[in-house]
Amino acid sequence: MMVKRLIDLLQKAIIKNKEMIALNKNNNDWNNVYKKQVEKENRNYKKIITALSDSKSRNFITDLEIIDKLLEINNVSEENRNDIYQFILKYNKKVYDYKIGNCSIKDLELLGENDISKLKKLFTKYGYDFDKLPSKIQEVIVDKASINNIKEVFETLLNNNYKLNIEKDAYLLMSLLIGSNKSTISKISKLAFSKGLTSDEVLTIGGILIEQSKNKVRSNKLYERFNIENVIDDGPRVVGSEEDFEKNVKELGKWGISVRYIYDRCKYVLICSNEVLSHNLSLFQDYGFSLKTKNNKLCFSTLSALLKYNTVEIIDRFIEVHPFGLEYLKNNLSILRQVSSLEDLVFYKLYYSNKNFGSEAAFIKIVNNNLSQLALQGKVSGLSSTYYNAYANINEDSKYIITNIFIPTYSRDYYSLIKNKISNDISATIFDNKYIQCVNRYSDYKEPLLYDFDGIRISKLKVLRIFDTLLKVGVEANDESFLYALLYNTMISRDDFVKISKMVKLEG
Amino acid sequence: MEFLKEFGITDEVIYRIEVNNDKALVFSFICSKDNVRKNIEYFESIGIEVIELLLIYRLEIFLIDYEILVKSFESFQVPTLVQLINEDINAVNLL
Known part of the structure; x- marks a missing residue:
């Protein structure tokens, strides 16, 4: 008008x-x-x-x-x-x-008000009632979609047996009409169906049918990649996961994990960033965290943990900070979604609780289906609405004083030598090192990830990793450098520091 | 994400949800508003107090089909499970 x-x-x-x-x-x-x-x-x-x-x-x-x-x-x-x-x-x-090559000349055909009736007819042709869409979604479609692409998307959805509910799936439908195209839908559908997913199941992760990045780079390299999220800056968000889905299917295949298995237990692993997934799969393998579960889980914790980029430092800290830390972690790897920093108060509370009240105080034991599992006490998890930050008055300002954690000093700044050089690729030769051989007697016979120095738990992988890095940068293997590796990021009291120093001393 | 404000969820929490979760997961969440609403209402009805924390750290829980979620909860002693979840949100891993 x-x-x-x-x-x-x-x-x-x-x-x-x-x-x-x-x-x-x-x-x-x-x-x-x-x-x-x-x-x-x-x-x-x-x-x-x-x-x-x-x-x-x-x-x-x-x-x-x-x-x-x-x-x-x-x-x-x-x-x-x-x-x-x-x-x-x-x-x-x-x-x-x-x-900039982001759309074809056909897509230039903008819808004006005169075309609304054309649009409605098109919807009806494919079994959808345009008037049943919320008005905001109608506006977006009129505003951003082209008739030609709508036609092609509808046709391809039909050919692949996708049936969206106009009310329940309004947002997804809008996203497909403005963000997808026939070739992406066809390609991804073929892949998903070949992996045993049905069309209804694909719609529950419908973002995989949407192009992830509009990267039609023309010969003039001045044109940058254009992600569809940038197009709609003040409008609705449309996120494509086509590329990540393809890469994740391949990645999971390399690890012998089926798409069906993942879909049934935590389907969003299929659409998370491939870079994150790849990193986490390697990490979990290093620590022996299994992705398999015998039980039917609605939200399998280990798979949930794959959705966020995890670090060895946080895992090592859980292993060391509490006698039940590793057991809790294995059954609740999803805690890694919440804890992103070594400074998280949960570590200080776990440390304090164990030191002052024993190993049982921080946890609740649950017996479910004849299996015993641990849950954190709300006062320690710090996530409970009632106990948030209240436990033992431990907060950001008081955590060091209350826990009385000892920070060792060394004759050299080892950290500056190894920072940005720490790698999970541990040399085979490190196992022949006399210090590593010496502390093997402290390996926890029940738990391969641990050294147990008379109650002081140390992550074995951490020691190997840090010590290996120190040697690679040319640091001499001696009592001090080994102690540094042993206690890297470890929460320890002064007394325990003295105790463990004596236990690993090889020189004079 | 504006629909979350119907449940008294603040802008700050919405921001934390966005920052803590993969954008593809957030998109799936937005696409499943109806199911999410039902799940939030269910959680409120059974006394879960940590809905915001679940949204921030376990967003995918809200995408589980409502009927399947309810059935799963009801296979436990609901009040006990709710109490555990209120202490430690990772107790949802029991489901």
């Missing part, structure tokens, strides 16, 4: 200008000053009309001052003016998309 109004105003303005030129045909003074200006104005008006009328126009509309002046002269209301500017912005965005 607004577009038609604007075109009308422009056409009237052109006629008025022509009348003015005709009226002043013999007026040399007027012609010398105004004729060229008025002719130029008319050319600009015609340019705008062409852009507005031709749905495949590839020219930007830049004469906003002219349009603004025209709207003001004709007393167009504020609201209507805003609608016109909105349309022009959308139009220019589409042209920009086309120019």
Whole structure:
């Protein structure tokens, strides 16, 4: 409507200008000053009309001052003016998309109000009632989708037996219509179905049917990749996971894990960042955390933990800080989703609880299906609404003082030598090192991840990793460097520090 | 994510949900608003007090089909399970 109004105003303005030129045909003074200006104005008006009328126009509309002046002269209301500017912005965005290779000329075909009935008919043809969509979603589709792509997406969804519920799946439907295309849907459907997923199941992770990054880079390398999230900056969010899904399927296959297994226990692993998944799978393998469960779990903890980038430091800290830390971690790897920092208060509370009240105090033992499992006491987890931060007055300001943790000092700044060089690739030769061989007698016979120095628990992988790194950077293997590796990031009291120092002393 | 404000969830919590979760998971969450609403209402009805923490740290729980989730809860002593979850959100791993 607004577009038609604007075109009308422009056409009237052109006629008025022509009348003015005709009226002043013999007026040399007027012609010398105004004729060229008025002719130029008319050319600009015609340019705008062409852009507005031709749905495949590839020219930007830049004469906003002219349009603004025209709207003001004709007393167009504020609201209507805003609608016109909105349309022009959308139009220019589409042209920009086309120019950077982000959409085809077919996609330039913007929907105007005249096309709403066409759109509704299209929906009906494929069994969907456009009017049942929430109005905001209708607006987005009209605003951002092209008729041609809608047709192709609907056709491809039909061919692959996808049936969306117009009310329940409104957001997903909108996302597919504006963010997907027939080739992505076809390709991913083929892959998903080949891995045993049904069309209904694919829709529960529908983002996999949406292109992840619009990276049609043209030969002119000035054009950058354009992620669909950037396109809709103030509108709805549409996130494609097509690439990550493909890579994750491959990755899981390498580890012998089926898509079906993951889908049934934590389907979102299939759409998480492949970089994160890849890293976590390696990490969990190093620590022996199994991805398999015999039980049918609604939300399997270990798979849940794959959804966030995890670090060895946090895992090592759980292993060391409490006698039940490792057991709790194995059954609740999902705790890694919550704890991102070695400074998290949960570590200080676990340490304090164990030191002052014994190993049982921090946990609740649950027996379920003849299996015993641990849960953290709310006062220690710090996540309980009742006990948040209240336990033993341990908070950010008091945690060091209350726990009285000892920070050892060494003759060298070992950390500066190894930071950014620590790797999980541990050399085979480290196992021949006399210090490692010496402390083997402290290996916990029940738990291969632990050394137990008379109650002081140390993560074995940590020691191997840090000590190996120190030797690789040229640090001499001696009592001090080994002690540093042993106690790297360990929460320890002064007394325990003295005790363990004596236990690992090899020199004089 | 604005629909979460119907449940008194603040902008700050919504921000933490977005920051703590993969954007693909957040997108799936937005696509499943109806199911999420039902699950939140269910959690409120059984006395779970840590809904915000579950949203921030275990967002995928809310995407479990409502009927399956309820059935799973009801295979336990619900009040006991709720108490455990209120102490440690990882108790949902029992489901």
